[in-house]
Amino acid sequence: MKNRVLILTAVLATLSSPLVLAEVAVIVHPSNNNTLDAATVAKIYLGREKSFADGQSVVPMSLAESTASSASFNDVVLKKSASQLKAYWSKLVFTGKGTPPKELASEDEMLKLVAGNPNLIGFVDASKVDASVKVAFKF
Amino acid sequence: MKLQNKARQHWLVGSVLLTTLYLPSVAAEVKLNGFASIRGTSVSSDGGLAPYPNYEEGELSFKTESLFAIQASADLSEGLSATIQLYGDGANDFSVDARWAYISYQLNDTHRVSGGRFANPIFHQSEYEKVGYAHNFSRLPKAVYIGFDFSTIEGIALDSQYNIGDYNLQTKVLYGSWAGESFSAVTNNFVDFGLNKIMSGNATLAGDWWQLFGGVFAAEIDGAVIDSTTVFPLAAGGIAFATANGATAAQVADFKNRLSWDKKDALYWFSGFAVDYSNWLVDFEYVDYGVKDSTDAINTSWYLALGHRFDNVVVTIHTEDYAQKADFDFLNGVTHPVLLATGKGIHNAFAQREFDGVGLSVRYDFHPSAAFKADYFKGTDTRAAVGDYQMFSFGIDLVF
Numbered sequence: 001m002k003n004r005v006l007i008l009t010a011v012l013a014t015l016s017s018p019l020v021l022a023e024v025a026v027i028v029h030p031s032n033n034n035t036l037d038a039a040t041v042a043k044i045y046l047g048r049e050k051s052f053a054d055g056q057s058v059v060p061m062s063l064a065e066s067t068a069s070s071a072s073f074n075d076v077v078l079k080k081s082a083s084q085l086k087a088y089w090s091k092l093v094f095t096g097k098g099t100p101p102k103e104l105a106s107e108d109e110m111l112k113l114v115a116g117n118p119n120l121i122g123f124v125d126a127s128k129v130d131a132s133v134k135v136a137f138k139f
Numbered sequence: 140m141k142l143q144n145k146a147r148q149h150w151l152v153g154s155v156l157l158t159t160l161y162l163p164s165v166a167a168e169v170k171l172n173g174f175a176s177i178r179g180t181s182v183s184s185d186g187g188l189a190p191y192p193n194y195e196e197g198e199l200s201f202k203t204e205s206l207f208a209i210q211a212s213a214d215l216s217e218g219l220s221a222t223i224q225l226y227g228d229g230a231n232d233f234s235v236d237a238r239w240a241y242i243s244y245q246l247n248d249t250h251r252v253s254g255g256r257f258a259n260p261i262f263h264q265s266e267y268e269k270v271g272y273a274h275n276f277s278r279l280p281k282a283v284y285i286g287f288d289f290s291t292i293e294g295i296a297l298d299s300q301y302n303i304g305d306y307n308l309q310t311k312v313l314y315g316s317w318a319g320e321s322f323s324a325v326t327n328n329f330v331d332f333g334l335n336k337i338m339s340g341n342a343t344l345a346g347d348w349w350q351l352f353g354g355v356f357a358a359e360i361d362g363a364v365i366d367s368t369t370v371f372p373l374a375a376g377g378i379a380f381a382t383a384n385g386a387t388a389a390q391v392a393d394f395k396n397r398l399s400w401d402k403k404d405a406l407y408w409f410s411g412f413a414v415d416y417s418n419w420l421v422d423f424e425y426v427d428y429g430v431k432d433s434t435d436a437i438n439t440s441w442y443l444a445l446g447h448r449f450d451n452v453v454v455t456i457h458t459e460d461y462a463q464k465a466d467f468d469f470l471n472g473v474t475h476p477v478l479l480a481t482g483k484g485i486h487n488a489f490a491q492r493e494f495d496g497v498g499l500s501v502r503y504d505f506h507p508s509a510a511f512k513a514d515y516f517k518g519t520d521t522r523a524a525v526g527d528y529q530m531f532s533f534g535i536d537l538v539f
Contacts, residue, residue, distance in 0.1 A: 039305070048300065048307050050248035057248075065507060079347075083451060083504035090273040090538050093172050094210060095258060095266040096222055096243060097298060097309075 023126040024072045027111070027133040029118040032056075036121075036136040038077050044121060045078055046088070047098040061110060061122040062101040069107065069125050076139050077123075167216070173209040176271040178512075178534030180204045184525050202229035204278065204532065206269060208238065218245035226269070238291055251298045259292040260311055260341055262409040262426055263352045271536030275420070275453045275502045277514040278532075280442035282459035282494065283409075283426050289317040289334055305346065311354075312340045318361065330368050333361025334405065341409075353410035360430055362400030370398050370434055373488065377481025386475045394478045397469050398434050398485060405430045420446035420455070434482070436463040436490030451504040458497045463490040494520040509537040 026041055028034070034052040043049035045060045052058050063070040065082045074080055080088065085100075092098035104110050107124040114122045115132035126138050179201045182194040194200060206228035213221045224239035241255030258266040267273045268284050278284070294315020301308040314337065321332035341354025378391055386394075411424035422444040429437035439462050446455035470482045496518025503511045513533040520526060 043302065043307075049302060081451070081504075082507055083510070086508065086538060087273050090174065090270050091267045094174060094208075094224070094270050094273070096212075096239070096241065096253060099170065099212075 022068055022072065023138055024069045024076075024123050025126040025129050025138045026077075026121065026123045026136040027114050027129065028121050028136050029114060029116075030132070030134045031118050032134060032136075034136075038137070038139065041121070041136070042078050045073075045101060047092060047100075057119055058121055059117075059119050060101040061113060061120055062103045063107065063110060063123070064103050064105060067107075069123060072139075073123050167213045169211055169213045171209065171211055172539065173207070174270045174272060174536070174538045175207045176205055176269075176534060176536045177201065178204040178271075178277065178532050180530060180532040180534075182528055182530040184520075184528035200229075204534070205229040207233070208269065210239070218251075219243070220245075228269075249299055249301060252295065253298070254295045256291060256293045257296065259287075259290050259315075259317070259337070259356070260313070260339060260354065261287055261290065261356055261407055263341075263343070263354070263411060263424055265290060270538070271512070272508075272510055272538045275446055275455050275512075276444075276457070276498075276500050277512045277534070280444070280457060280459040280498075282440040282461035282496075283424050283442050285440075285461070288319055288321045288329075288332070292317040292334070292337060294337060307345045308342060309345075310340070310342045312338075314338055317358075321365070331364035334358035335361050348414060348416040350413040352412070354408065356407040356428075358405045360400045360403050360405050362403070362430075366399045366401050370400060370485065371395065373485045374398055374481055377477060377484070381475050381477035381481065384475075384477055386478055390473075390475050390478060394473055394475075394482065397432070397473065398482060400430050400433045400435065403430050403433045418448040420444070420448065420453070422446075422457075432469045434469070434485045434489050436465055436486060438463050453502040455500040455502070456498070457500070458495070460493075460495040462493050462495075465490045492520070492522055494518055494525075506537075508539055509535055511535055 026036065028036070032052065034054055040049065044058050045062070050057060065071070065074075071082070074082060074085055078085060089098070089100040093100070104113070104122075107128045110122045110124050111128065111130065111133055114120045121136070126135075129135055179199050180194070180203055181197060181199045183197060184194075194203060206226070208224055208226040210222065210224040215221065219242070221242045222239055223237060225235050226238035227233040227235040237256065239257050241253045241257045243251055243253040245251045260266050262283055264274065264279055264284065268279050268290070271277070292315040294313050296311060296313035299310045316333070316335050316337055318333040320329040322329055335358065337356065337358040339354065339356040341352065343350055343352040374395070378386070378394070382391060405428070407426070407428035409424060409426040411422070414421040423441070425439075425441040427437065427439050429435045440460060442457055442459035444455050444457035446453055465486055467483055467486060469486075470479055473479045473482060496516055498514055498516035500512065500514040505511050511533070512535070513531070515529070515531045517529050518527070520528065
């Protein structure tokens with residue numbers, strides 16, 4: 001009986017895990033003192049804002065769309081599904097008006113790049129954040 | 140004139156191709172993107188006329204609306220980039236053409252200047268009308284996106300982007316030219332045609348869930364061929380009859396000048412809005428265009444679409460209308476009754492064709508880079524060879 005409960009619990013946890021969105025942190029270089037909110041970050045990631053408030057140019061970095069952090073970021077910050085986002089960028093890419101943020105393969109790579117470049121902005125699972133980067137905000 | 144333009148196009152394409160693909164000494168990042176549509180389409184009319192050419196009545200064709208494109212863009216750093224897009228579609232036997240070939244320079248955060256061969260932003264969605272994945276229709280409504288032959292031009296363009304509080308304003312101005320062939324609905328044939336001194340400007344103001352847009356496109360017609368092959372032959376009988384009934388050489392010369400398209404000004408403009416709110420989608424676009432002070436009739440067309448997004452499915456219904464209005468002002472001052480009647484008759488011939496219809500489209504995003512679409516359209520065309528018709532299609536649009 002105890003084993004069945006354990007197995008059932010494990011199965012439920014596995015099945016329900018995609019529905020539980022992990023907390024995501026928007027990260028910048030530690031030297032970046034700009035105040036960032038979701039609306040500003042959305043403009044940056046949609047190619048409508050090219051600089052931080054202090055005038056420093058900004059380069060947004062994204063994660064592969066299959067990651068939970070990316071799905072959560074698209075949903076909460078950009079308010080678009082992956083398909084909507086791809087359609088949005090299709091209009092820009094094929095008219096020469098913009099290119100989507102570069103997609104990184106892992107959150108470790110994101111942390112490493114953002115920690116080494118003041119122009120970058122990224123996002124990772126909040127549990128992965130370390131002292132090498134600064135958290136602009138979490139959601 | 141045409142040969143000169145062809146030579147210039149080849150030079151442009153060659154230059155951009157070399158810049159894009161042959162970069163031995165520059166650490167350029169070359170990005171490859173592409174889009175494709177594979178669509179089976181059936182039309183009940185056997186007219187086979189534009190804007191639905193190449194169909195056999197009732198047959199399912201996987202060729203006519205299928206297309207492929209691949210785009211290479213080289214980032215040369217410091218804001219400089221070179222882009223080439225190779226494009227082929229079934230309507231032209233998948234003959235590959237360099238649809239885009241241009242070099243861009245990002246002047247600052249706000250402005251980017253481009254030179255070369257690129258899309259002509261005739262109407263709001265003209266620049267990406269071939270990218271099916273970018274919209275929810277199987278094809279953008281033909282009443283507005285009728286398939287202009289001058290969809291790609293050579294010139295220079297300035298794209299700008301402004302943030303105004305919570306709103307975003309995008310503008311584009313360009314100068315260019317085009318030479319090629321254009322479809323004449325009067326004769327149902329393609330004829331040599333050109334647009335010189337193209338000047339265009341448009342703007343889109345966007346909030347979180349809405350867009351307002353408008354633009355204008357003006358050009359000087361290079362229409363000597365359409366005059367000699369279409370306009371003047373239509374008038375020849377009337378002119379001969381008028382001459383036999385006392386029309387002077389001066390009256391005939393003045394009359395022909397009024398009928399002609401060559402060196403006249405073409406004016407296109409569009410306006411509309413788009414809404415994407417709580418998964419409800421509304422799109423409206425109204426366009427008005429024609430060759431001023433000529434036999435050409437002014438076209439006034441529009442479409443209105445209402446859609447709803449159900450997770451990864453979008454259902455859209457739309458209605459569209461393509462109309463032409465006769466305006467005989469260009470004949471003011473023509474006093475000979477035969478010439479006047481001939482002019483009105485030719486103008487009516489140019490204004491004869493109208494069509495409208497309603498459609499239902501379904502988009503299903505079944506894959507991160509691909510959408511399945513199906514649609515049904517029921518329309519009426521005033522041309523006797525087309526008349527009432529229905530069409531349906533299904534297929535896949537993808538981007539990569």
